[in-house]
Amino acid sequence: MPWVGFVVCETFFSLPGIFWRVADVSADEAVLVRRCLRGDPAAVQALMERFQAEVYGLCVRLLSHRHDAEDVTQEVFLRVFRSLRRWDSSRPLKPWIMAIAVNRCRTWITQRVRRPELADYLQETAAAAPADDSAELLHEIRAALEDLRPEYRCVFVLFHEQGQPYEEIAETLERPVGTIKTWLHRARLEVLDRLRRRGLVTELPHSPEPLDGR
Amino acid sequence: MNCTQSLDLLQERLDGLPLVDRTDLDRHIADCPECRQLHAAAARLEDGLRLLSPSVPPPGLTAKIVSRVAADRRRRLVLRRSAIVMAAASVLLAALLAYHPYSHEPGDSWMISKIKETWNSVFGLNDTPVAFTRIHSGPDTVVEFQPEEPSLTASVAEAGSAMVSLSKRAADETVGQTRLFIPEVIPAPPLMTSEPMQPIIEPPTESLRQAGNGMTAALDPVTSSARRAFSLFFREASTVVPAE
Numbered sequence: 001m002p003w004v005g006f007v008v009c010e011t012f013f014s015l016p017g018i019f020w021r022v023a024d025v026s027a028d029e030a031v032l033v034r035r036c037l038r039g040d041p042a043a044v045q046a047l048m049e050r051f052q053a054e055v056y057g058l059c060v061r062l063l064s065h066r067h068d069a070e071d072v073t074q075e076v077f078l079r080v081f082r083s084l085r086r087w088d089s090s091r092p093l094k095p096w097i098m099a100i101a102v103n104r105c106r107t108w109i110t111q112r113v114r115r116p117e118l119a120d121y122l123q124e125t126a127a128a129a130p131a132d133d134s135a136e137l138l139h140e141i142r143a144a145l146e147d148l149r150p151e152y153r154c155v156f157v158l159f160h161e162q163g164q165p166y167e168e169i170a171e172t173l174e175r176p177v178g179t180i181k182t183w184l185h186r187a188r189l190e191v192l193d194r195l196r197r198r199g200l201v202t203e204l205p206h207s208p209e210p211l212d213g214r
Numbered sequence: 215m216n217c218t219q220s221l222d223l224l225q226e227r228l229d230g231l232p233l234v235d236r237t238d239l240d241r242h243i244a245d246c247p248e249c250r251q252l253h254a255a256a257a258r259l260e261d262g263l264r265l266l267s268p269s270v271p272p273p274g275l276t277a278k279i280v281s282r283v284a285a286d287r288r289r290r291l292v293l294r295r296s297a298i299v300m301a302a303a304s305v306l307l308a309a310l311l312a313y314h315p316y317s318h319e320p321g322d323s324w325m326i327s328k329i330k331e332t333w334n335s336v337f338g339l340n341d342t343p344v345a346f347t348r349i350h351s352g353p354d355t356v357v358e359f360q361p362e363e364p365s366l367t368a369s370v371a372e373a374g375s376a377m378v379s380l381s382k383r384a385a386d387e388t389v390g391q392t393r394l395f396i397p398e399v400i401p402a403p404p405l406m407t408s409e410p411m412q413p414i415i416e417p418p419t420e421s422l423r424q425a426g427n428g429m430t431a432a433l434d435p436v437t438s439s440a441r442r443a444f445s446l447f448f449r450e451a452s453t454v455v456p457a458e
Contacts, residue, residue, distance in 0.1 A: 041284065044284070045276065048279060052279075053268070053271060057268050061269070066269075070272065070275060073271070073275065074278065074279050074282060078286055081286070134261070137258060137261065140262075188225065188256075192259060193255075195259060196252075201258055
């Protein structure tokens with residue numbers, strides 16, 4: 001039976017390969033961090049480019065304000081580079097940085113008194129949406145996200161926008177995986193309820209549509 | 215299938231997990247409008263999430279953050295070095311003050327003598343200089359600090375002089391502050407020029423004459439009254455005719 005040998009080979013050769021890849025990533029991050037600690041500007045820029053988009057995207061979604069997101073992104077990386085010595089090199093770097101970003105956003109939300117900037121979203125949707133009701137759909141989804149509790153919104157954005165698995169989100173927010181699942185499920189139901197109330201769900205299909213994945 | 219199971223499948227669907235068997239779900243949502251609406255809304259949410267474009271950082275943000283990080287690193291480096299230098303200097307000074315004045319002969323070096331002068335000036339021992347007594351003999355001489363105890367008289371005298379100097383200083387300050395309020399200096403008035411008095415040496419006769427004048431002036435009312443009495447008497451006597 002040749003498939004048995006294939007399964008055995010896949011089991012015993014691909015799994016260690018996965019661990020080696022994870023170890024390679026961790027070793028690569030450790031080297032990058034050591035270079036940053038020595039003050040290497042190229043390493044600082046490399047670390048920035050690796051995580052900046054996700055940090056900025058999370059800040060935009062959590063703060064609903066682009067200028068605030070820029071300011072908070074700067075603060076996040078300043079704190080990251082100040083406390084880089086305290087990073088545990090046995091754990092991945094990304095959840096550690098995203099945890100700092102979440103904490104900074106939370107602090108910023110409690111301190112600011114400005115109203116959220118919605119004009120950015122409208123411009124973005126108008127440029128990206130086709131001629132159907134997709135623009136309205138996108139706008140309603142973003143508005144629904146703003147109405148969510150901060151922890152629900154954070155979990156929704158990390159899962160659906162940034163594609164992070166439950167375990168990584170749990171590590172970022174320092175909560176159990178079950179809590180993260182509960183928050184995400186509640187966030188989804190609130191968004192779905194808003195879409196229904198806004199009349200964006202008109203068709204009543206008899207069977208769920210097939211999914212293409214996230 | 216009930217609504218709870220339908221909801222679980224909806225969450226798995228939004229998690230990205232494939233539906234293995236949809237027969238039961240299709241049967242349930244055909245009879246349950248609530249679950250049918252929820253699954254339709256989930257399909258719309260999936261459409262919207264596919265349209266959701268990620269937020270792209272502005273172009274200059276990376277350079278701005280890199281420069282800020284570099285400046286912050288330089289500033290923290292300077293602060294850390296300054297703290298280290300100050301701590302080292304403090305430890306060195308404390309060690310010198312605590313150890314060297316007791317372990318060497320006075321006047322061994324310029325630094326030691328300065329430290330001792332500072333010690334004496336800080337603790338007010340200018341008048342009673344520090345007495346260093348040799349308590350061991352040999353090459354490694356250890357000197358012990360033994361200040362003399364001032365006597366009661368000296369203490370009282372010192373307190374008195376301190377009060378006097380304090381009062382004088384306060385008075386000087388008051389005068390100085392008062393002068394500040396005077397717009398211009400008022401010149402002192404000139405002294406009156408007068409000729410010095412000549413010594414008067416009078417002869418004794420002059421004194422007697424002045425005494426006689428004084429007596430005359432004093433007896434003048436008496437003599438004038440007596441004269442007027444005699445003249446009045448003689449005038450009355452002349453008009454009396456003696457009886458024949």
